[in-house]
Amino acid sequence: MNKDMSIHTIHHPDMLFGQLVRSSIPKGNIASISLPKLSDDFIVITAQDIPGSNSIKVFDETIPLLSGDHIIYKDQPILAIFGPDRESVHQATLQVNINYTIDEEPVGAVQPPEHETSMSWGDCESFFENPMNTIEHTYMTGNTSSVPSSPLGAVAIFKDSAVEVWATTQWPFHVRKTVSEVCGITKRKVEVYQNPYDHSSGGLLLEPSVMAALSTIAAIKTGKPAKMTSMDPVFRPELIVTKKTAVDQDMVPIAEKIEFQIHLGVIPLFADEILAQVMEGVIPIYHLEACSIQARVLTSPTVPRNYFFGFGFSLGLFTSAAHASHIAQLSLMNPANWLMKTVRNSTKRPKHLVHPRPALIKELIERTVERSDFSRKYAVYEMQRRRNRSISTFTGYTRGVGLASGFGVNGFSNTYMNEHNYSVEVTLDVNDQVLIKSSILHSSTEEIWKTIIQNQLGINSEDIAICQGSTSEVLDSGPDILNRDLTVISLLIERCCESIKNQRFKEPLPIIVKRSLKRSKATNDEMKKSAFAYFTWGSLALEIEIDPVSLNPIPMGVWITVSCGHIYDQDRLKKKIQARVLKELQAVMGTETRSTYQPHIDVEFHKDEDAITADPLPNILGLLYAAYTSAITQALNEPFTSIPAGAQQVFEFIGGKK
């Protein structure tokens, strides 16, 4: 089978197709299950049919694979039906009748006590006793779901007492572990291959592992290949941040109280990492004498939330950058000037937090302002805003421009520092050919890696091979792989090449070098909550116009300036950023189809060759949400503090205001 094949395209003549039956209640017990009459071609798998452990483990958290008698969340898988074709299996699942006894317990969000954290510096209370002014806003990222643009799924083939699994997973070693534990077979007998996936939609950890385990059981029981795919929506975590800022007479912030809660569904998966990343994001870049932050995780009997492109940092950054814009707007200053005035070095900020680089931020803002003509546009739209005209659906000139600036963090914090890290192995063999082993789907960056090796070792491109095999051939990068930071792999390949260069012509071939991402060791508990290894810096301006008929905030242009260390292929990175920004704008506007109008997206890279290469996207996405809501705020003349923000939200907002 070809590695590039979509899971839908993998087909065998006698293949079984599977579909899950899920619970329709959030909490309760299963009283009875009645199944339709099925021929011998079908197989039903319930919790009782699982030969090994009926659970999926991700570090310390465990979630049942199939519910036995007790339902703990809505849409929990109860059973799976496999049959000879997709249509008859679908018909069979519709005829399954499940009776429940429903729990009377409340099903709202609750707070598990272990996932709570706080941080502070300075005496925050004293600044709030007699403040000159306080500004308070609550920022929300709503309950957003998205349907993956390509299906999630798995195919299992059982042959000679071993299993081959193909899955749309981001972490094939997690699939291997789950299949091994659920089916009661040793890991050595499970080979997992990755299929192409749409990483921007999330849902690439639990769902593929569930489907792989159930397909494997079906394959073992029947001896036929089994396949399960799903297009069920995946949900993002919901974040609510309340920011209360004390400012002086010049509207310069002095102290800030931040409270946030993040809702993760039924299990607080990666809760500590998510808390650490959101914590880093919600802390503003402007100088504060004192700050206190309270953070907690909420759970509820709903589907587990998925990580999306990082573990919440972008969402946190959105709130801090949007809040900075709101204060700037109240100060009647241009946000660019306000940011440059308020960002400065400070010894007050704890050392383990990222410290702003005022000179760099100033430079990035200046470049963005110049290219986007921000100052002129801001002055024009501000004049319109201050006219206090009433908002009408059919009249009015409703435009706004927003600017956001800040840093981005990459990869994991120290939460999982003892787990496997990103690893790369480069082998220079006796024929002067090179083999790269890693554990990430990498067709998009293949050329970059080959160029690095060509430049460093002088080996022709056709003599460089990239191992894209199964779990027995590639390396386990542990949870790091969930962050999909491809820039780290390039960096590690470069380090491997340097080592090979030093050994070449001195040591006999083959020379095998393995390099892993090493994080600085945290020295105390507080530091474990943060301390990231790689940073990017960015500034982003965005102009919108509220469509007078549809009320859609239509982006007119996006200008991005980013500093992310050495860039191996600028054109490729620029395209990646442009495509991702477009996709994210569509998601944040709540439009799934491609519109006829595409905003101009201008990307400029700030040269910082000495900095470590890092992926700028987590930074850019946070800034994009912030600039987008700031622009809507200016257009509507009221603080707009939540995403998604499409026509429906604008309509509700105008209705509420009236």
Added chain:
Amino acid sequence: MKINCLLNNKQAFFNTYSDKPLSLLLTEEAAITSLQIGCGTGRCGNCILLIDDKPVLSCLIPAFSVAGKRILTFEGFTKTRFHSEIKRAYKKHQAYPCDQCYAAKTLIIHSIISDNMDPEPEDIIQALQVNTCNCLNYDELTQIVQTAAGFRRRKRRVRRS
């Protein structure tokens, strides 16, 4: 239901459920691998193929409706003389669709220039909207289509002369 059709210029016969989506019919029963079945709901536009030379979303076409029709998938299209024009246009602009949407975008471009060898940017954008993948922007796509159309016009002139 028994269905006869012309698939990539060869007679094909299927015995299948009448409402099975054409995309699944072709991948599961005709071993067509070029179809990138993404969302399965007509949203992503990656499963485009040509039925009687018109682009359609194969995930939204029930099997029964293709009886007696002429279906051209990307596999079939690569064997035609038109494929090289579009490939040359991609190369000229050094802009290539990603793996997910390559087949779909190429077939849409072919259908645009088959209908009109001098298409306007608005027509190009409208036709390409069906595919929601953002790997290429509209400026790039417009240039590619116009270049490919130019290649086709030139080829036609040469053939006529």
